[in-house]
Amino acid sequence: MALSDADRVRNLLSIYGDLVDAADFDALGELMADARLCDETGTPFATGAAEVTAFYRGSLRLHADGTPRTHHLVLGTRFADPGDDADRLACRSSYLVLHQPDGGELRPLLTGTYDDVFARRDGKWCFAERRMGMRLVGDLSTHLRFDPTG
Template sequence: MSTPERAVERLLYRYADAIDAGDLTALGALFAHGRIAQQTPDGPLTLAEGSAAVEAFYRSLVILYDDGTPRTRHVTTNVVIDVDEAAGTATGAATYTVLQATEGLALQPIIVGRYRDSFRRVEGEWWFDTRAMSVDLTGDLSRHLRS
């Protein structure tokens, strides 16, 4: 039987798998009850909320190649998850590193940053509430992001 911490952790990896597969519909579905945000000094700034809006946000931003993928691998490390079982909520923090290789770009890290997440349980299932992202280091993002 899965613990709440493992169920929440799986969301982190489902996010990485969906974006690396270019399955932006599946990625958006992870936010049926949540939002994507940019971490600012004043707190999270919402970029998109709900499945359709999150999917559209990523479609406007991420470059997909002929194989339907962004030719990336999102590596999620330093995962810390705290669950309040009684409240049906959780918080999490993790580091991400994105590697990319394209025809014109040798395999290399292109961005490193942090996720600050909150989660909530809806009808017994864990969902993203807020994924707030911040960037620590960047490389060549020109083959990954449109802007």
């Protein structure tokens, strides 16, 4: 059975979560090497592998096991009609981040949306842009090194 373009993009969405959860920031930077990360209004805050790696390394609190002790779930991915451009795909996904700090309870931490644009380069799909929106926010004090709400 062959994978569709949508399957390949959904795989990239899953790989992103796995890399964040493993605190593999160098691999995350490589995954997002061609991408621009933006807030939900479109204001960029990291572009390219080095900036993406630095953003995640500087933003996430790591725990005794060397990870952020999170599990990212990406749900309900909806694709936009690509029109005439067969080498670009846009989609919106919902996400849920579960978190269990050292010695703490497992809890939902954060929900929101990813608005992603993917481009096919040299026959492979890659991230081109990600807009991250937050919807429901729990206690981020054991997860982030900054307050994203203000």
